[in-house]
Amino acid sequence: MPQHYPFSAVVSSAAVSSAGADDPAGLDPMALALVLTTISPGVGGVLVRGEKGTAKSTIVRALAAVLPPIDVVAGDRFSSDPAEPHPRSPDGPFAADAPSETRSVRLVELPVGATEDRVLGSLHLERALSEGKAEYEPGLLARAHRGVLYVDEVNLLHDHLVDLLLDAAAMGRSTVERDGVSVEHDARFVLVGTMNPEEGELRPQLLDRFGLTVEVAAPRDPAVRMEVVRRRMAFDADPPGFAASYDQAERALTERIATAQRLVAHVELTDASLLKIAEICAAFDVDGMRADIVTARAAVAHAAWHARTSVTRADIRAAALLSLPHRRRRNPFDAPGLDEDLLDQLLGDDEPQPPEPTKPEPERSDGEEGEAEDEAEGEAAERSEGDPAQPEPTETPSGTTGRDTTAPTGTPYRAKLFTVAGTGAGEAGKRSRAITASGRRIGAHRPTGPGGSGGSIDLISTILSAAPHQHARGRRTGRLRLHGDDLRVATREGKEANLVLFCVDASGSMAARRRMEHVKTAILSLLLDAYRRRDKVGLVTFRADGALVALPPTHSVDIAATRLEQLPSGGRTPLAEGLLEADRVLRLERVRDPRRRPLLVVVTDGRATHGPDAVARSRQAAAHLAAQGIASLVVDCESGPFRMGLAAELAGHLRAEHVPIAEVSAADLTGAVRERVA
Structure with a gap:
């Protein structure tokens, strides 16, 4: 031992x-x-x-x-207590003088x-x-x-x-x-x-x-x-x-x-x-x-x-x-x-004392109640007043802001449910349809796992697969004769967990305080929903001269909240680097968990302003992702009366759904994701 x-x-x-x-x-x-x-x-x-x-x-x-x-009834598989008069044990009932043992x-x-x-x-x-x-x-x-x-x-x-x-x-x-x-x-x-x-x-x-x-x-x-x-x-x-x-x-x-x-x-x-x-x-x-x-x-x-x-x-x-x-x-x-x-x-300094008898509260007149309500409303209005909003940073002609900014994160809300199309075979969760070890039985199959495993035994299907061969196996009466090929396990359909990877443009053109706040709030909301449904959520950001994995694929919402709150924005737009970093993260996750199906959500206005041949390199990176068959969605953040349509062009190279929206609001973002994968 x-x-x-x-x-x-x-x-x-x-x-x-x-x-x-x-x-x-x-x-x-x-x-x-x-x-x-x-x-x-x-x-x-x-x-x-x-x-x-x-x-x-x-x-x-x-x-x-x-x-x-402890003392247990000797020979009882359910460890019943000998002193208990009527223990719930399928091996019982036991006599009053049943032997016991100590273990x-x-x-x-x-x-x-x-x-x-x-x-x-x-x-x-x-x-x-x-x-x-x-x-x-x-x-x-x-x-x-x-x-x-x-x-x-x-x-x-x-x-x-x-x-x-x-x-x-x-x-x-x-x-x-x-x-x-x-x-x-x-x-x-x-x-x-x-x-x-x-x-x-x-x-x-x-x-x-x-x-x-x-x-x-x-x-x-x-x-x-x-x-x-x-x-x-x-x-x-x-x-x-x-x-x-x-x-x-x-x-x-x-x-x-x-x-x-x-x-x-x-x-x-x-x-x-x-x-x-x-x-x-x-x-x-x-x-x-x-x-x-x-x-x-x-x-x-x-x-x-x-x-x-x-x-x-x-x-x-x-x-x-x-x-x-x-x-x-x-x-x-x-x-x-x-x-x-x-x-x-x-707790106080003294030991707990018996409660004193309660006295009825004196009734207040209607006038007193009205004055109390008015006072409460005034205090609430005072608390709701805040400092004037700071001016939002704007992108300079060179593609940079005067300073890096960190937008706050709004209160997360309950995100709408979205699912990946088709039937997967990933880790059990609560989102998309999949063949899993638990769920409703939809059929039976031969075991495929190591050592003949692969699910719970389907007794009826096992007997039915063996029945036609009984005469050939020499059975006339007596026990059913089974071979290894007769074994069947249940095929069950349940729900799987997915990976939602956000690739977010955090450059100067996206650095508007309200815009980044909505992006962060949407990601936190989806992360909260993913936590409830056993999903993974990751975040790649690109700005200045490179891309950063701000949030590796994770279930941990505590770490996610901290990383997202501190996410800075500003600088040029290295779009190609962001897409390639997202590709690297997805490849690593595919090795770690090849059954988990991903969805890549690119949040950008489509600009590519960093390095030589920035536009050409971003197109090549998008085509590389598209060739791997990764389900993608491009959320177009371009706004204003004059639009260049760069995000729509990027969606074409990614073979992704293009969702043009005037601004990146949390509600629009989660709605776009839901529509893309439903």
């Missing part, structure tokens, strides 16, 4: 979280959140967000070793590429074909019952699997109704997910379903970093010996968790404490009531962890730091975090 890195060796030197100060007992916020959710599984699991190399996976895999062992808590890892059958369980195919029996084969949820279910890179997990996991975690059971099988079994587990935000975000509604969330980053203290390296090298040199040196600390941690698990049911949560939790959640403007419930449960678990029988101010503070930061995010562009000064102000 592989030796895991000890949990207690991580907690004192792991990444430092931005969520707040370390636990007084020596646990940093990441370790504390994991411990609290094992003490009280009703907290709802933990999501650990952080950059690569911050011990996220290491500490989660070490968690199972310090959890107290360690399981840590079950869910791979990102797992199928729904593997998670929920499905028909036992071998027995169905050989014996004609419809028997249920348990999945990962059954194995994780009363244990820890760990999903590394949970942000890359398909949405329908995340929904399934979170529903099972909330309900405490799993129900399977498929392939002639009807099964319900207990599925109570601690759900732990880790993710790197640079690789994409979770949808807000899924983020909210995790009870606690911790932000981690590598420590900046050289002494701490030295200690991390020293311990890791010692572990790699002698894993058993290193683990043995932490045996005493591991046993002490296990005993403390077991004590807290027994004590948690006896911790008193007074009305005063509940009121304080409600005040904090209301002050931080979180949606729904889940934040209040999770904070209350986490505060009780924190009190039990510190061997207290009543919830204190410190317990509420620790729980709020772990349960509220991710629930304050209204959209992916909002940075996670919590104002600790405001939290301390709300």
